[in-house]
Amino acid sequence: MADYRFIKAQREGDVVTIALNRPDKLNALTPAMFGELGAAVAEAVAQGARALVLTGEGRFFCSGADIAPDGAGYEGLPEDLGALLDAAYNPFARQLAALEIPVVTALNGPCAGAGMSIALAGDIVVMGQSAYLLLAFVNIGLVPDAGATWLVARSAGRARALEMALLGERMGADEAKAAGLVTRVVADDAVLIEAQALAARLAAGPTGAMGLIRRQVAAALEQGFDATLEIERANQTAAGQTEDFAEAIRAFGEKRKPQFKGR
Structure with missing residues (x-):
C-alpha cells in the first residue's frame, strides 16, 4: 500500500x-x-x-x-x-x-x-x-x-x-x-x-455474492416487495453462474469446506 x-x-x-x-x-x-x-x-x-x-x-x-x-x-x-x-x-x-x-x-x-x-x-x-x-x-x-x-x-x-x-x-x-x-x-x-x-x-468467503448482497440490501431499503423479488432473481442468476457457486457444489459433494476465490 x-x-x-x-x-x-x-x-x-x-x-x-x-x-x-x-x-x-x-x-x-x-x-x-x-x-x-x-x-x-x-x-x-x-x-x-x-x-x-x-x-x-x-x-x-x-x-x-x-x-x-x-x-x-x-x-x-x-x-x-x-x-x-x-x-x-x-x-x-x-x-x-x-x-x-x-x-x-x-x-x-x-x-x-x-x-x-x-x-x-x-x-x-x-x-x-x-x-x-x-x-x-x-x-x-x-x-x-x-x-x-x-x-x-x-x-x-x-x-x-x-x-x-x-x-x-x-x-x-x-x-x-x-x-x-x-x-x-x-x-x-x-x-x-x-x-x-x-x-x-x-x-475468505464468496465475495462476489457479498457484493451482490450489499447492493440487494440497499435496494430493498428503497424498493417495494415485488421489485425486491425481481432484484433477488437477477442477482441469483448472476451468483449461480460464478466459480464460487460451482466450487461450493463440488465441495458439498466431496464433503469438504469450499475454497472461495471471489469469482
Missing part, C-alpha cells in the same frame, strides 16, 4: 485496514483526508483486496469535520458547505456504498458528525464499550450530512433519527446496539482485533 499523510493503510492477507491518522486533531476530517481515503480504497480494490476495515488512530474514531484552520495549509470550512460536500464528503460516501467487497468499521472511540456517517457506513460495525455516537451538527447550527440522515433513519427509524439529530446528544455503545445502529459491542482493546477477524472471515 502507498504511504499517506493523513491516513494509514496496511494489508494483511486479503484484508486492507485503513485508519484515519490525525490523532492530535481527533481524526477530524478535511478534504485532503477524504482524498487520501478515496485513493486508499481504490488502491485496495485494484490490488485485489477482498474486505476492508476502517478505523481511527488514537482515542477517537473521528470527531467530524475540522472546522478550524490549522496554520499548515488547511483553511477550515469554506463559505459554501454544499460545495464541500460535493467535492469531498459525498464522493467518498458513494464510493463506499458502491463497493463490491464488504466493509467492517472498527469504532475505537467516539464518532461525531460526519465521522459518525463513516462509522455507520460499514456492513458490520464493531464498537468499543466506551465509544459513543453523536450527531453533533445541530450543536453548531448545521444539518446531518455524508449520509448520516439515511443511515440513522433506515437503521433506527424516524423517531430515533429525529431525536439524535435535533438534540445532538451522545449515544453510548449499548444503546447504539439496541437501536440497531451498530452490530457488535466489545471491550475497547478488542475492537480492531474483532473487526479484522470478521473482515478476514468475510474475505
